[in-house]
Amino acid sequence: MSRTRPWTPTPEQLVAAHQLVLQSYVVDLHAHPQGIMPRPVRWAAEKLTGLPVDPLSNLPTAGVDLAVVAAIGDPLGTAWRVGSSPWKAVTTQLNAAITESTASGTAATPPESPSPTIVLAVEGADFLDRDLDGLARLAHHGVRVLGLVHYANNAIGSIGTSLSGRRRQQAQGNGLTAFGRDVIREANHLGIVIDLAHADTATTLAACQQTDAPVISSHTAASSIRDFPRYISDDEIKAIADTGGIIGLWPASMHGRAMTDLDDFARHATHMAELVGTGHLAIGTDKNGVPDYAHGYSGSPDIVNLAAALTRTGFADTETAAILGGNAQRVLDSRA
Numbered sequence: 001m002s003r004t005r006p007w008t009p010t011p012e013q014l015v016a017a018h019q020l021v022l023q024s025y026v027v028d029l030h031a032h033p034q035g036i037m038p039r040p041v042r043w044a045a046e047k048l049t050g051l052p053v054d055p056l057s058n059l060p061t062a063g064v065d066l067a068v069v070a071a072i073g074d075p076l077g078t079a080w081r082v083g084s085s086p087w088k089a090v091t092t093q094l095n096a097a098i099t100e101s102t103a104s105g106t107a108a109t110p111p112e113s114p115s116p117t118i119v120l121a122v123e124g125a126d127f128l129d130r131d132l133d134g135l136a137r138l139a140h141h142g143v144r145v146l147g148l149v150h151y152a153n154n155a156i157g158s159i160g161t162s163l164s165g166r167r168r169q170q171a172q173g174n175g176l177t178a179f180g181r182d183v184i185r186e187a188n189h190l191g192i193v194i195d196l197a198h199a200d201t202a203t204t205l206a207a208c209q210q211t212d213a214p215v216i217s218s219h220t221a222a223s224s225i226r227d228f229p230r231y232i233s234d235d236e237i238k239a240i241a242d243t244g245g246i247i248g249l250w251p252a253s254m255h256g257r258a259m260t261d262l263d264d265f266a267r268h269a270t271h272m273a274e275l276v277g278t279g280h281l282a283i284g285t286d287k288n289g290v291p292d293y294a295h296g297y298s299g300s301p302d303i304v305n306l307a308a309a310l311t312r313t314g315f316a317d318t319e320t321a322a323i324l325g326g327n328a329q330r331v332l333d334s335r336a
Contacts, residue, residue, distance in 0.1 A: 006261035006295040009308035017308035020317055020324075021063040026303060027325035027332075028067040029248035030121075030197065030218035031056075031287035033097040036072055054287050054299035056100050056118070062300035065325065066117050066332075067287065068218065069097045074124030074150040086127035087134070094120055094141060119332060121195065124150025125183065132182055139190045144332065146187060147195040147218070148180065148203065156180035157203035161229040175202030181210050188213045191335040197248075197284075201236060208239035214331045215243050219250035219284035221259065221268040222275075228258045234275055241276035244334075246327050248284025251297040251306060262296035262305060266313035269323065278319040282328040 009017060034055055059067055071077065071093030078089035101118045120143045128134045138146065148156045157176045176184075184207060187194055194215045196204045208215060217240055223231035232240075232247070240247055249272075251265050252258050259265055272281055283306060287299070296305045303324070310320040 007263050007309075007312075008296055009262075009305055009312075013308045013312065014304060017304045017311065018063075020307050020311070020320060021304050024307075024321040025325040025329050026064045026066075027282065027328035028059075028064055028285050028287060028300070028303075029216065029246070029282045029328050030123075030195075030250075030284035030289075031067040031069050031118075032072075032289045033069055033093070033100045034288050035096040035100065036077060036093060036288065056097075057103075058300040059118075062303050064300055064303060066119060066329070068121050068145050068284075068328075068332075069101065069118045070121035070123040070145070070147065071097065072124055072150065073122040073128075073147075074126040074152045074154065076151050077124065078127060086129070090122055090127050091141065094122075094143070119144045121145035121147065123147040123195070123197075124152070124154070125156050126150070126152060126154040128155075128183070130155050130179055132179075132186055135183065135186045135190055135192065139192060143192065144335065145193045145195050145216070145218070146183075147197055148183070148207065149198050151198065156183055157207070158200045159198055160200040160232075161198070175200065176206035176210065180207070184210045185212075193331065193335050196236075196240065198230070201233060204232065204236045205239050208243050208245075211243055213243070213335060214245040215240055216245050216248065216282075216331060218248040218282075219252075219286045220247060221250055222271045225268050225271050226258070226264075228254070230254075230258070237272055237275055237280075241280040244331070246280050246282045246331055247272060248282045248328075249306075249323070250284055250286060251294045252286055252290040253292045253294045254290065255292060259294035261294050262309035263313075265294055265297070265306060266309045269310060269315070270313055273315070273319075278315065278322055279327055281323045283324065 071090050073090050078086040081089040149159045157180045196217045221231045223233050
């Protein structure tokens with residue numbers, strides 16, 4: 001028996017979606033510069049494994065008005081930079097992101113700017129090494145979003161999955177620590193948005209209770225739709241929404257273990273909207289950070305396909321526009 005082909009937008013649907021993207025303020029809640037991995041490694045991954053080539057220069061032509069571009073702050077992103085301290089490794093990545101964005105015609109400027117922009121972020125706060133004063137240095141460097149954990153437990157909290165993609169057992173992590181609570185308080189004070197992507201349930205729920213400002217989970221989806229280890233539970237979705245925060249829908253395939261196609265993307269969006277309302281949904285693609293995407297999305301130029309999938313499944317144009325970027329703009333602007 002033949003399998004049903006994945007849905008793709010018709011020419012008419014694409015025209016309507018293009019118009020909606022052009023009329024909307026579009027935000028990618030989670031992306032990376034191409035320099036987050038060593039150049040030889042990236043070259044090999046692109047040539048041998050088909051890693052998507054998605055430079056920041058795609059943002060303006062794709063209709064993306066702002067991207068949250070993250071350096072990696074855990075050992076995965078800092079240890080290979082021989083001769084650099086973790087702090088220097090992070091600042092090197094941030095400076096590279098600024099250079100890449102400037103070269104591509106974007107700029108690291110506030111989201112209210114009329115031209116395509118980036119907001120700087122760090123994914124994995126391991127590099128802080130219990131230095132609470134480091135948050136002020138981050139803010140001075142222009143960082144507006146901080147992911148508490150990435151692929152290693154740290155002094156702040158514990159992770160939901162290992163690098164292998166296996167779900168961590170709850171007993172392996174201690175959840176949000178006392179230092180983690182201090183980090184959240186100081187980040188709230190400095191206007192830095194806390195990102196809970198990669199955190200385990202205990203860390204996520206405790207962080208939502210601790211914060212006085214909206215938090216985000218920048219790239220994930222609903223585990224009740226598919227039991228993929230990087231997805232979050234309904235309780236976590238509700239807790240994030242209760243802070244006034246947002247969840248970035250993540251169109252990654254991860255070799256077929258996560259989202260499979262545009263219909264799958266729309267199913268996750270529909271479930272979350274029914275759970276907490278469309279005002280708490282966004283899009284976080286993990287640009288330059290994943291091996292593959294769901295069928296119908298291969299990089300920033302395909303944001304239009306995500307818009308088409310949302311309208312096809314029943315979201316009104318105003319709701320789709322909010323998911324495309326209006327909700328993310330609200331949260332980021334509230335912390336500016």
